Amino acid sequence: MTRPVATKVAFEDGWKAADTITLDETARYRRRMVMTSDNGVEFLLDLGEARLLRHGDGLVLDDGRVIEVHAAPEKLYRVAAQDPHHMLRLAWHLGNRHCPSQIMEDCMLIRRDHTLRAMLEGLGAAVTEIEAAFDPEGGAYGESHGQHGHHHGHHHD
Structure with a gap:
C-alpha cells in the first residue's frame, strides 16, 4: 500500500480535519518529507516550494483527508516594551541580529x-x-514564511 501524498495546503475554513500533526516552528518549515500525524497516519508532504506551515493550516492528502497543523509549544521569551517607540527600538535590535521574531500588538516573542x-x-x-x-x-526577500497572510486570532499568553 502506498502512503498518501499532500501536495497542497488549505487555508480556508470549511474543511474537516481527519487528524492533526503537532510540530515546532523549525519542523513546520518544510517542502518535501515523510511525516507522521499525531494518530499515526504516515504521509508524504510534497509541496512545490519550502514554506512555513502555520497553526491551523490543513495538509490536503490525495485521498481527500486533511491533516490539520498544530504549532507545538516552545520555550520562548515574551518581550514587552515601555511604549511603542521603545518597541520599535527593540525590534530594530532583534532584526539587526537576524533574530526570528513574532511581533504582536503588545509584545514580541523570540526563542x-x-x-x-x-x-x-x-x-x-x-x-x-x-x-x-x-x-x-x-x-x-522571498522567504515563504507567512505567504498566505492569514491569522487565526489565537493568543499566546
Missing part, C-alpha cells in the same frame, strides 16, 4: 537565548520566560 535576554533587559525591556506556539514573521 530563548541568554545573550539576547541580557541585551533586551539592558535596553529596558521586560523579558518573561513562556512556553507557547512560535509563529515568527517571514522574510522580506
Whole structure:
C-alpha cells in the first residue's frame, strides 16, 4: 500500500480535519518529507516550494483527508516594551541580529537565548520566560514564511 501524498495546503475554513500533526516552528518549515500525524497516519508532504506551515493550516492528502497543523509549544521569551517607540527600538535590535521574531500588538516573542535576554533587559525591556506556539514573521526577500497572510486570532499568553 502506498502512503498518501499532500501536495497542497488549505487555508480556508470549511474543511474537516481527519487528524492533526503537532510540530515546532523549525519542523513546520518544510517542502518535501515523510511525516507522521499525531494518530499515526504516515504521509508524504510534497509541496512545490519550502514554506512555513502555520497553526491551523490543513495538509490536503490525495485521498481527500486533511491533516490539520498544530504549532507545538516552545520555550520562548515574551518581550514587552515601555511604549511603542521603545518597541520599535527593540525590534530594530532583534532584526539587526537576524533574530526570528513574532511581533504582536503588545509584545514580541523570540526563542530563548541568554545573550539576547541580557541585551533586551539592558535596553529596558521586560523579558518573561513562556512556553507557547512560535509563529515568527517571514522574510522580506522571498522567504515563504507567512505567504498566505492569514491569522487565526489565537493568543499566546
